[in-house]
Amino acid sequence: MSETPGAVPGKILVGASVADRKPHAYRYLLLALGNRHGLIAGATGGGKTVSLQLLAEGFSNAGTCVFLADVKGDLAGLSQPGEGKSAFVARAKEIGVAYEPDRFPVAFWDVFGEQGHPVRASISEMGPLLLSRLLDLNDVQEGVLNVVFRVADEQGMLLLDLKDLRAMLAHVAENAAVYKQKYGNVAPASVGAIQRQLLVLETQGGDQFFGEPALDIMDFLRVDRDGRGVINILAADKLMRAPRLYATFLLWMLSELFETLPEVGDLDKPKLVFFFDEAHLLFTDAPKALLSAIEQVVRLIRSKGVGVYFITQNPLDVPDTVLGQLGNRIQHVLRAFTPRDQKAVRAAAETFRDNRAIEEAEAIMQLGVGEALVSMLDAKGAPEVVERALIAPPSARVGPISPQERKAVLAASVFGGKYDTMVDRESAFEMLQARAVKGGEAESGAGGGLLGALGRILGGVFGKGDKKRMSPAELAARAAIQSAARSAGTQIARQILRGVLGGMSK
Numbered sequence: 001m002s003e004t005p006g007a008v009p010g011k012i013l014v015g016a017s018v019a020d021r022k023p024h025a026y027r028y029l030l031l032a033l034g035n036r037h038g039l040i041a042g043a044t045g046g047g048k049t050v051s052l053q054l055l056a057e058g059f060s061n062a063g064t065c066v067f068l069a070d071v072k073g074d075l076a077g078l079s080q081p082g083e084g085k086s087a088f089v090a091r092a093k094e095i096g097v098a099y100e101p102d103r104f105p106v107a108f109w110d111v112f113g114e115q116g117h118p119v120r121a122s123i124s125e126m127g128p129l130l131l132s133r134l135l136d137l138n139d140v141q142e143g144v145l146n147v148v149f150r151v152a153d154e155q156g157m158l159l160l161d162l163k164d165l166r167a168m169l170a171h172v173a174e175n176a177a178v179y180k181q182k183y184g185n186v187a188p189a190s191v192g193a194i195q196r197q198l199l200v201l202e203t204q205g206g207d208q209f210f211g212e213p214a215l216d217i218m219d220f221l222r223v224d225r226d227g228r229g230v231i232n233i234l235a236a237d238k239l240m241r242a243p244r245l246y247a248t249f250l251l252w253m254l255s256e257l258f259e260t261l262p263e264v265g266d267l268d269k270p271k272l273v274f275f276f277d278e279a280h281l282l283f284t285d286a287p288k289a290l291l292s293a294i295e296q297v298v299r300l301i302r303s304k305g306v307g308v309y310f311i312t313q314n315p316l317d318v319p320d321t322v323l324g325q326l327g328n329r330i331q332h333v334l335r336a337f338t339p340r341d342q343k344a345v346r347a348a349a350e351t352f353r354d355n356r357a358i359e360e361a362e363a364i365m366q367l368g369v370g371e372a373l374v375s376m377l378d379a380k381g382a383p384e385v386v387e388r389a390l391i392a393p394p395s396a397r398v399g400p401i402s403p404q405e406r407k408a409v410l411a412a413s414v415f416g417g418k419y420d421t422m423v424d425r426e427s428a429f430e431m432l433q434a435r436a437v438k439g440g441e442a443e444s445g446a447g448g449g450l451l452g453a454l455g456r457i458l459g460g461v462f463g464k465g466d467k468k469r470m471s472p473a474e475l476a477a478r479a480a481i482q483s484a485a486r487s488a489g490t491q492i493a494r495q496i497l498r499g500v501l502g503g504m505s506k
Contacts, residue, residue, distance in 0.1 A: 012058030042332025077397030088393035127502030271305035280317035
């Protein structure tokens with residue numbers, strides 16, 4: 001949209017009040033408060049996707065980068081100019097703004113590498129907390145996984161892909177007696193359960209997600225030649241068939257941003273805005289430790305110039321501790337067919353700053369398509385009085401694109417070739433294989449004399465030596481080597497630090 005009565009620098013036009021559609025009744029999101037997070041809620045078919053697209057366009061026009069997950073395939077239209085649908089033209093005229101089709105700079109991504117550039121992460125970067133959530137492990141199994149990560153960290157072994165994790169699990173299980181004294185019991189049954197869950201994950205496409213080259217999160221922070229922020233669109237229609245993988249992937253990305261970006265305080269506009277569609281998948285059955293970590297990240301990430309916007313059908317899908325941090329809100333229609341639905345309507349109504357001219361709970365159930373209750377933060381950071389508003393029309397296409405159009409966008413992408421080919425460098429799997437080969441050679445060549453003594457000493461260090469056959473001098477040497485190994489392990493561990501969500505701190 002061009003400069004119209006509704007276009008104001010430093011603001012994103014959201015819509016216009018139903019009661020009074022004069023210019024002063026326009027509803028705006030202030031860019032300077034775009035990092036105070038937000039919520040777009042409402043039943044299916046009420047207009048959530050259009051509201052999401054409208055905000056994405058507004059942030060892009062302002063030079064803010066955007067990441068969003070396209071769970072239905074209809075947000076890819078942001079890459080193509082609007083088609084001037086009669087409903088959008090009529091809406092623009094109704095609220096007194098000019099409708100002008102536009103297209104936006106878009107980068108397509110896909111965990112499976114089919115509809116966009118491949119997105120990968122390493123097992124080490126994911127960390128034990130998120131991986132336990134992804135594998136649906138119980139407390140005992142999660143404890144064993146933490147032991148595996150700790151051993152890998154201390155021994156400087158990177159876990160890049162699923163075969164690395166499998167090899168490390170087998171190593172810890174085989175040497176359970178050695179690690180038991182330091183980390184506690186490692187039950188074979190727990191290791192077996194984790195291995196089975198890894199097999200399930202592999203069938204869901206996890207083997208394509210875990211590996212290298214890993215995503216450089218800074219690639220999301222780009223602007224085009226006109227200064228507009230690039231909209232990064234994750235093709236998630238197939239990913240949604242594995243909802244735990246979808247939710248864990250988005251949380252990992254949020255943790256990557258949190259650990260990578262520097263503190264910047266309050267800017268005149270966010271660096272990046274992150275849209276979480278199907279937000280209920282992030283919180284359903286999540287353990288308390290993970291919920292606390294998510295709450296902490298959401299609370300602190302705004303000081304790094306990142307805004308987080310949750311999109312969900314029911315506001316009750318978002319925990320109160322997170323919901324209280326979402327200052328900018330667009331509430332579409334809700335249906336009250338069940339007691340839980342009625343509770344959701346009341347809860348949504350009670351979270352708004354009251355408008356005496358509106359019965360919020362009743363209005364929520366009467367909203368039409370493209371209508372919403374809107375409450376944004378004012379210049380002082382306080383919620384505005386809620387207003388019933390008509391949502392402004394987006395400028396880009398609303399709907400899917402053809403395979404040819406997607407192919408053309410990918411062909412023009414600056415990331416062509418950077419992520420397309422998976423690489424497999426030396427990591428835990430290869431290191432453990434090499435250790436096993438060397439161990440076998442040393443055992444076959446060990447006998448009497450100096451070599452025999454050295455073999456007994458090293459065997460004792462790694463838990464395979466016979467202490468009864470070792471002389472006092474050999475026992476002293478063994479103790480010295482173990483002390484040096486522990487010291488080296490500590491130095492390595494100091495270099496591998498894990499952040500709030502358990503991923504490797506950058």
